[in-house]
Amino acid sequence: MDIILFGPPGAGKGTQGTLLAERFRLPRLSTGDLLREAVRQGTSLGLEARRYMDAGELVPDEVILGLVREYLQTEGDEGVIFDGFPRTQAQARALDQLLEELGRRIGAVLVLEVPDENLVRRIAGRRSCPGCGAVFNVHFDPPTVQGKCDRCGAALVGRADDDEATVRRRLAVYRAQTAPLIEYYERAGTRLERVAGERPVDQVQHSLVELLSAPAAGAQ
Numbered sequence: 001m002d003i004i005l006f007g008p009p010g011a012g013k014g015t016q017g018t019l020l021a022e023r024f025r026l027p028r029l030s031t032g033d034l035l036r037e038a039v040r041q042g043t044s045l046g047l048e049a050r051r052y053m054d055a056g057e058l059v060p061d062e063v064i065l066g067l068v069r070e071y072l073q074t075e076g077d078e079g080v081i082f083d084g085f086p087r088t089q090a091q092a093r094a095l096d097q098l099l100e101e102l103g104r105r106i107g108a109v110l111v112l113e114v115p116d117e118n119l120v121r122r123i124a125g126r127r128s129c130p131g132c133g134a135v136f137n138v139h140f141d142p143p144t145v146q147g148k149c150d151r152c153g154a155a156l157v158g159r160a161d162d163d164e165a166t167v168r169r170r171l172a173v174y175r176a177q178t179a180p181l182i183e184y185y186e187r188a189g190t191r192l193e194r195v196a197g198e199r200p201v202d203q204v205q206h207s208l209v210e211l212l213s214a215p216a217a218g219a220q
């Protein structure tokens with residue numbers, strides 16, 4: 001089962017992808033997480049990627065495709081939940097090709113739809129744990145102790161690209177370069193489901209699980 005979780009910054013791809021990965025026992029491939037790890041480790045790839053990420057721009061396709069190719073060589077034999085990938089037509093075509101070489105194809109593209117004002121509020125409230133990767137939200141899902149991770153107690157931090165100006169740029173880049181992939185998949189006849197993502201996390205998850213468990217059902 002190869003699934004693409006699709007949607008603008010802050011739509012909940014990471015949140016829902018983590019839950020789906022547990023539920024269906026599949027690995028989640030977040031290109032954003034891979035890039036942030038490379039930045040944290042200070043690798044040359046990380047140093048190159050950081051310039052784009054801090055500006056709210058997309059990292060070049062060849063860098064991303066190198067990461068995804070490497071990942072698929074060792075992980076995800078049973079399928080992958082792709083989070084934040086693909087983001088351009090070149091990436092989408094390359095993923096089709098890579099999966100075809102493995103005798104697989106995209107099972108579904110799940111599009112999380114959330115109004116812009118809600119996205120900006122979510123992103124402004126996001127706090128991540130540098131220790132274990134847990135994600136909280138000061139508005140919607142605050143940690144029990146302010147500023148501390150519930151799981152490992154580390155001090156929570158904001159993401160470098162979550163300031164308002166960069167978020168607005170990320171939203172614009174999503175609309176210009178990534179949203180057109182919806183048409184790409186519709187034209188290709190790939191199953192594409194739109195899900196109302198502004199609801200509470202458990203309700204969104206319920207809809208996604210229902211869709212993936214009953215392929216014929218089209219309800220949200």
Ligand code: AP5
Nearest residue numbers: 009010011012013014015031032059084122126137140201
């Ligand atoms: P990436 O890390 O992929 O960021 P993004 O797509 O901008 O998405 P976010 O991580 O901001 O949001 P999300 O949809 O995962 O939401 P989340 O679940 O965290 O990419 C970062 C950068 O890396 C890009 O800008 C680009 O530079 C580069 N990059 C990555 N992939 C690339 C690619 N393929 N090609 C080129 N460049 C690439 O939720 C957000 C917040 O809301 C959290 O606090 C969460 O707790 C909260 N929340 C989630 N769901 C709900 C809900 N239902 N109700 C209330 N709050 C909620």
